[in-house]
Structure formats: C-alpha cells, structure tokens
Amino acid sequence: MKTTLSTAAHPDPVAVELQRPDPDDPTNLVAVIDGEAHEIDLAATGPTSGLIRLNNRISRYVTHREGDRILVWLDGQSYTFNVVDTAPKRSGAAAAGASGNLINAPMPGTILKILVDAGDSVQAHQPLIIMESMKMEMTLSAPADAVINDIHCTEGQLVERDATLVTLDRTE
Amino acid sequence: MFKKVLIANRGEIAVRVAQTLREMGIAVVAVYSAPDAAAPHVAIADEAHPLPGETAAETYLRADHIIEIAKESGADAIHPGYGFLSENAEFAAACGRNNITFIGPTPEVITAMGDKITAKKTMDDANVPTVPGWSGDPNAKIDVVQAEADRIGYPLLCKAAAGGGGKGMRLVENAKDLEASWEAAAREAGSAFGDARVFLEKYIEKPRHVEFQIFGDSHGNVVHLFERECSIQRRYQKIIEETPSPALDEDLRNRMGESAVAAGKALGYTNAGTVEFILAPDGQYYFLEVNTRLQVEHPVTEMTTHQDLVRAQVLVAAGEQLPFSQDDLKQTGHAIECRIYAEDPANNFVPATGRIHMYQPPQGTNIRTDSGVAAGSEITVYYDPMVAKLLAWAPTREQAIARMTYALDNFVILGPTTNIPYLRRILNHPEFVAGNTHTHFLADHAIDAAPTSPPPAAYIAAAVCKSTASTPTSAASHTINTESPWHTVGPWRVA
Structure with a gap:
C-alpha cells in the first residue's frame, strides 16, 4: 500500500510503500521511501506503537491517526504528517490571505485596546491592537505603511488563534 | 488532624496534593470547571463538586463558591495549591471566618508579602539584603519618576507592587523608554492584579535566580530546606529548576539560608514559603520576594531532602510542630525539574491547544512525573498550558542531566x-552543562527551536499507522509464536 506524506518541516510530498516481497515470510518487510528500498523489521508493542529496525538502528514509535493527519512520536521527537491527496491540486484559492494585508491573532486571547480606526493611515511598525493572552500583553503592529481597511474585532472580545483582527491596504 | 480537605486547584498540583492527603488518610474534595469535568484531579478525589463556568475568573477564582462547597461537604481545611487563590489574603481570611483552616501562611503575612513594597521594607528592617530602588507613587508626575530613575541608574525595572511571575514588569534600558514602560507596567498590573501601583528597581545584569524553601510552624520554629536555582526562564517564567545551585559553595549557602530564615522569623512565618533572591556574578545576593505558597518547583527539594512538603504543610496547618528540625535536613544528590508546556517553540511559543491522544510519561528509577493530564485530556485556552513537571534525581549534576535527557x-x-x-536542547547546551546559568540564558544563547525533519523511520511509522487504521484486521492473523519480538508482526496490511 502506497502512502504519500508531507510535513511542515519537509513540505514536498514523500511516497512511502510497505512491501512483503516473500509471501511465505510475513516478517520479511521492505519500505520504499521516495523510490529507495530499505529492508526493515517491525514489531508491534501495542495497537498503535512498536519498534522499527532499519539498518540495525532500532526506533521506538507511537502513532495516532486523525483523518488525514498522522501524529508520530519517534525516539523523543514528534512529527505531524499530512496524508497528501493525490487528486489534482486546486489552483489559486490558497494564495489569498498570504499577502500580509491581514492582521491575525497570533494566539487565542482578549482584545485589550484598538488603537486605530478604519480609514486611518498608519506607518510601518505602528501599534494597531493590544491583546492579552495567557495574561501577557502583546502589541500587534502594522507590517508596512498602510491605510486601515476595516477593524474586525471589538475591545474586550475573546478571539481565536488566526482570527482576522484588522485588514489593511499597503500604500508603499 | 483533618478528616477532609478541599483542594481549590486543578492540574498537576491538585493531583499531587491529593496523593499526599490520601496517603495521610484524609478524604479529598475536588472542585472542577466545566472543561475539567474529566480531568485527572477529579478522578483522584473522594468527592468532586462542579464550579459553573469555564474561565478561571468564573471557576477556580470564585472564593465564595469554593468556601460554600467546603462547608457543604464538611471539609476541615482548604489546600490552595499555587496560583489561583493561593496568595489571596482575603480568601485565607474568609476561610478563617468560616472555621475552615487555610493550608498556608496567615492572611497578614500574605498581605504583607503580596505587596512588594512592604515586603522590601520588612526585609530591610530584618537586615536581609535588598536591591536599590524607589518604592513608587501612583500620583507621581512622570518627571518625579524620571528623577528617581536617574538616581538609581539604568538599566532598571518597572515592577508591579502586586506582581509576580513577570506580569506587570518592564525592563528599561534608557531614559527615553521610561515613560512608556512605566505606563505599560501599570496597565498590565491593573488588568492582571486589579492594582496598578508600580515601583522601580536597579537591574542586576546576568543574575541568577536562587530561592530558598522555608517552613515555619505555629510554635515559632522556622527552618530552610536549602536552595533551588531557577535561572532558566523565558519571559520571566521558570522552565528548568534544579538543586543544589551550581553557583553556591557551602559558605554562601549557609549565609543565604540564614538570611532566608531571618526573613521568615521577621514575618512570624508559618507553613511553606519561598524566599527568592537574585545572585549577582560577584556573589552578592539580594532579596527579591517571598512567595507565600507551595512552589511549582517544590519537588526538586523533596527529592534532595527526602521530605514530603505537602505532608509538612498539612501537619503544620493542623497546629503540629514541624516534622523536621534544621539539623535533620540534609541535601543529597542533585535534582532537576523540566516544565512540560503545550506550546510551539518554533512558532514564537504560541500555546498549543487540543486533545492529547497519547500520553506516556517516562518510567525509571528516580524519575518522577507530576501530571495534570492524561490521554484524552483537552488542552484549552482557559488555563496555564503547563501539562506536567518532569523530574530526575541522580547522585551528581552530570548524572542528573543525563537522566533527565x-x-x-x-x-x-x-x-x-x-x-x-x-528543553532537551537547553539541558545539553555546553553552557548549561558547565553550570553557567543566569536569567538571560535563553535570550543570550540561541537555542534552536525549529522542528527536525522526520527521519526515514518516522515515515515508515506513519505508513504503518495509515495501513493499520484504514484496514482493521485481526492481529492474530500475522502473529508467529516465537520468543523474538521481531516476529510478533502487527495488524498492518501491506501490498
């Protein structure tokens, strides 16, 4: 069975295939990663955990699957893999929002102060919003000279991580 | 002795306190917010009562609800843990008015030490060294603040009088930043503590944070249980603590211990407390503050002194003598604590939320995990993102670092x-290994926070997981009965 996986640290999809070349020996396993074959041994220590022996190096793993996300703990490090849909990629849509014209909440928290109004001209690094998260204050500033397009929050509001707080139009 | 004690807290500390209470044969009453209904601190209790709501303010900070539950359940005493109501003098006093013992110092001592300005004056009078500074004046014009700042000299700190844990604290490098920092500190103090008073203090460069555990009883005994070094901090939050401090020799340890006991005696201190000092590179030490509660990092003291601090708290609160004298107390070996946070170091330490799917603390001799979560727990935005404390003890510091790794x-x-x-990268940084720690360690030494690229074995594990989860087949179908674990082939499907 072939699986195509990507991670944040390694976004290019990697194809992984587990093979049993000898039908009479279920313990004879080969993993093909990105076209390269590795002879491996596997031992289950639980329903979602086990040992992998690869080039005589033994790794302990624990996994959890959640839809298209597979969480892997291996030798003290955790990795999140996305099972890549091999269907053709949608074009265009994902690019919007990455232009830096949105001020998003970097973490969940409460809006303490809104320092600008829609229509205001602001300079790069000018503070726009003061928010509080985990009892620490944080100032969100303009990424560049810009005009405030709209304010999407109110003082005292509880916001989620990545909620859009301010939209702006760059003037530089 | 108490028959029943209510624990006014959640997470790992509520679990840890409950363990000792149950050992002592005391029934445990838990309280819990809506998101905590299935939390480990509820599961370990003898009875559990809901606190309506989700946020800390609606739940664990509701002194009135908690006292009501204590009365209804017939609890003799309340253990506040740390954080929440633990340093709230009004709560301690309200317990007393309702004939419930507050397991901690007296409301008077909490009030005196909760006010950093009063605390500093008390220590000056007891000949405990304090940092040069100005006690502040909420009505002072900015030019008065400026003049006092010039007298102390830069760099300096603006600190909240009611503060703690770095909240309401600002470092000021030069005069032009003073006004903005003074106001920001006051605003943050006002919102975090409901008290906007701020004071100024000389800033000691490259200081170590060295604190002494003290303990007092109602019979006039005050002892110290040696130091904890908590210099590894990020934004004023401790993340790695250890004892003994690599910076203290026997002479300095004795002198600082005597100062800590003098501080406790000056206050008539009862129960557990921590006298925090900053230690300058020249060996001068200065009083920072007294924390009138059990500290997060108390287990490193327990591991090196072989005492149960919660048990001692309960005994002292019940009016008994301290279960140890100064001469009974000896430091043996070395203990390190790492605070495990649900946060993303690669993404500016943003708190991470969501469900914990797998949770397996490490096993081994002299490894201790104080956990507030279990598999299935949900990490929410409502509370501190610390999920557990991991501790390791060994005969030497070098071995303790290896065991913690x-x-x-x-x-x-x-x-x-x-x-x-x-945490692992900090612990194995050459300067940490050499014991060259100070409170700016993490700012001065770039610790790589980037996630590592997965090795081939991680891809294989993910592929195994996917094939297993998508095609649940009987594990037995591929099992060959031999002694070798390598022949115990799991339920995955290939080809």
Whole structure:
C-alpha cells in the first residue's frame, strides 16, 4: 500500500510503500521511501506503537491517526504528517490571505485596546491592537505603511488563534 | 488532624496534593470547571463538586463558591495549591471566618508579602539584603519618576507592587523608554492584579535566580530546606529548576539560608514559603520576594531532602510542630525539574491547544512525573498550558542531566505540540552543562527551536499507522509464536 506524506518541516510530498516481497515470510518487510528500498523489521508493542529496525538502528514509535493527519512520536521527537491527496491540486484559492494585508491573532486571547480606526493611515511598525493572552500583553503592529481597511474585532472580545483582527491596504 | 480537605486547584498540583492527603488518610474534595469535568484531579478525589463556568475568573477564582462547597461537604481545611487563590489574603481570611483552616501562611503575612513594597521594607528592617530602588507613587508626575530613575541608574525595572511571575514588569534600558514602560507596567498590573501601583528597581545584569524553601510552624520554629536555582526562564517564567545551585559553595549557602530564615522569623512565618533572591556574578545576593505558597518547583527539594512538603504543610496547618528540625535536613544528590508546556517553540511559543491522544510519561528509577493530564485530556485556552513537571534525581549534576535527557527522550505526548525537544536542547547546551546559568540564558544563547525533519523511520511509522487504521484486521492473523519480538508482526496490511 502506497502512502504519500508531507510535513511542515519537509513540505514536498514523500511516497512511502510497505512491501512483503516473500509471501511465505510475513516478517520479511521492505519500505520504499521516495523510490529507495530499505529492508526493515517491525514489531508491534501495542495497537498503535512498536519498534522499527532499519539498518540495525532500532526506533521506538507511537502513532495516532486523525483523518488525514498522522501524529508520530519517534525516539523523543514528534512529527505531524499530512496524508497528501493525490487528486489534482486546486489552483489559486490558497494564495489569498498570504499577502500580509491581514492582521491575525497570533494566539487565542482578549482584545485589550484598538488603537486605530478604519480609514486611518498608519506607518510601518505602528501599534494597531493590544491583546492579552495567557495574561501577557502583546502589541500587534502594522507590517508596512498602510491605510486601515476595516477593524474586525471589538475591545474586550475573546478571539481565536488566526482570527482576522484588522485588514489593511499597503500604500508603499 | 483533618478528616477532609478541599483542594481549590486543578492540574498537576491538585493531583499531587491529593496523593499526599490520601496517603495521610484524609478524604479529598475536588472542585472542577466545566472543561475539567474529566480531568485527572477529579478522578483522584473522594468527592468532586462542579464550579459553573469555564474561565478561571468564573471557576477556580470564585472564593465564595469554593468556601460554600467546603462547608457543604464538611471539609476541615482548604489546600490552595499555587496560583489561583493561593496568595489571596482575603480568601485565607474568609476561610478563617468560616472555621475552615487555610493550608498556608496567615492572611497578614500574605498581605504583607503580596505587596512588594512592604515586603522590601520588612526585609530591610530584618537586615536581609535588598536591591536599590524607589518604592513608587501612583500620583507621581512622570518627571518625579524620571528623577528617581536617574538616581538609581539604568538599566532598571518597572515592577508591579502586586506582581509576580513577570506580569506587570518592564525592563528599561534608557531614559527615553521610561515613560512608556512605566505606563505599560501599570496597565498590565491593573488588568492582571486589579492594582496598578508600580515601583522601580536597579537591574542586576546576568543574575541568577536562587530561592530558598522555608517552613515555619505555629510554635515559632522556622527552618530552610536549602536552595533551588531557577535561572532558566523565558519571559520571566521558570522552565528548568534544579538543586543544589551550581553557583553556591557551602559558605554562601549557609549565609543565604540564614538570611532566608531571618526573613521568615521577621514575618512570624508559618507553613511553606519561598524566599527568592537574585545572585549577582560577584556573589552578592539580594532579596527579591517571598512567595507565600507551595512552589511549582517544590519537588526538586523533596527529592534532595527526602521530605514530603505537602505532608509538612498539612501537619503544620493542623497546629503540629514541624516534622523536621534544621539539623535533620540534609541535601543529597542533585535534582532537576523540566516544565512540560503545550506550546510551539518554533512558532514564537504560541500555546498549543487540543486533545492529547497519547500520553506516556517516562518510567525509571528516580524519575518522577507530576501530571495534570492524561490521554484524552483537552488542552484549552482557559488555563496555564503547563501539562506536567518532569523530574530526575541522580547522585551528581552530570548524572542528573543525563537522566533527565533520557526521561525527555522517552516522554510520549501526541496531540498538542510541546516544548520537550526544546528543553532537551537547553539541558545539553555546553553552557548549561558547565553550570553557567543566569536569567538571560535563553535570550543570550540561541537555542534552536525549529522542528527536525522526520527521519526515514518516522515515515515508515506513519505508513504503518495509515495501513493499520484504514484496514482493521485481526492481529492474530500475522502473529508467529516465537520468543523474538521481531516476529510478533502487527495488524498492518501491506501490498
């Protein structure tokens, strides 16, 4: 069975295939990663955990699957893999929002102060919003000279991580 | 002795306190917010009562609800843990008015030490060294503040009088930043503590944070249980603590211990407390503050002194003598604590939320995990993102670092991102290994927080997981009965 996986640290999809070349020996396993074959041994220590022996190096793993996300703990490090849909990629849509014209909440928290109004001209690094998260204050500033397009929050509001707080139009 | 004690807290500290209470044969009453209904601190209790709501303010900070539950359940005493109501003098006093013993110092001492300005004056009078500064004046014009700042000299700190944990604190490098920092500190103090008073203090460069555990009883005994070094901090939050401090020799330890006991005696201190000092590179030490509660990092003291501090708290609160004298107390070996946070070091330490799917603390001799979560727990935005404290003890510091490294490498948490790899990198940084720690360690030494690229074995594990989960087949179908674990083939499907 072939699986195509990507991670944040390694976004290019990697194809992984587990093979049993000898039908009479279920313990004879080969993993093909990105076209390269590795002879491996596997031992289950639980329903979602086990040992992998690869080039005589033994790794302990624990996994959890959640839809298209597979969480892997291996030798003290955790990795999140996305099972890549091999269907053709949608074009265009994902690019919007990455232009830096949105001020998003970097973490969940409460809006303490809104320092600008829609229509205001602001300079790069000018503070726009003061928010509080985990009892620490944080100032969100303009990424560049810009005009405030709209304010999407109110003082005292509880916001989620990545909620859009301010939209702006760059003037530089 | 108490028959029943209510624990007014959640998370790992509520679990840890409950363990000792149950050992002592005391029934445990838990309280819990809506998101905590299935939390481990509820599961370990003898009875549990809901606190309506979700936020801390609606739940664990509701002194009135908690006292009501204590009365209804017939609890003799309340253990406040740390944080929440633990340093709230009005809560301690309200317990007393309702004939419930508050397991902690008296409301008077909490009030005196909760006000950093009063605390400093008390220590000056007791000949405990304090940092040069100005006690502040909320009505002072900015030019008065400026003049006092010039007298102390830069760099300096603006600190909240009611503060703690770095909240309401600002470092000021030069005069032009003073006004903005003074106002920001006051605003943050006002919102965090409901008290906007701020004072100024000389800033000691490259200081170590060295604190002494003290303990007093109602019979006039005050002892110290040696130091804890908590210099590894990020944004004023401790993340790695250890004892003994690599910076203290026997002479300095004795002198600082005597100062800590003098501070406790000046206050008529009862129960557990911590006298925090900053230690300058020249060996001068200065009083910082007294924390009138059990500290997060108390287990390193327990591991090196072989005492149960919660048990001592309960005994003293019940009016008994301290279960140890100064001469009974000896430091043996070395203990390190790492605070495990659900946060993403690679993404500016943003708190990570969500469900913990797998949770397997490391096992081994002299490894201790104080956990506030279990598999299935949900990490929410409502409370502190610390999920557990991991502790390791060994005869020497070098061995303790090695044991902690092993423990971190074997701590399985799947779900929210944690700081475990980051802690491991700090612990094995050459300057940490050499004992050259100070409170700006993490700012001065760039610790790599980037996630590592998965090795081939991680891809294989993911592929195995996918084939297993998508085609549940009987494990037995591929099992060959031999002694070798390598022949115990799991339920995955290939080809």
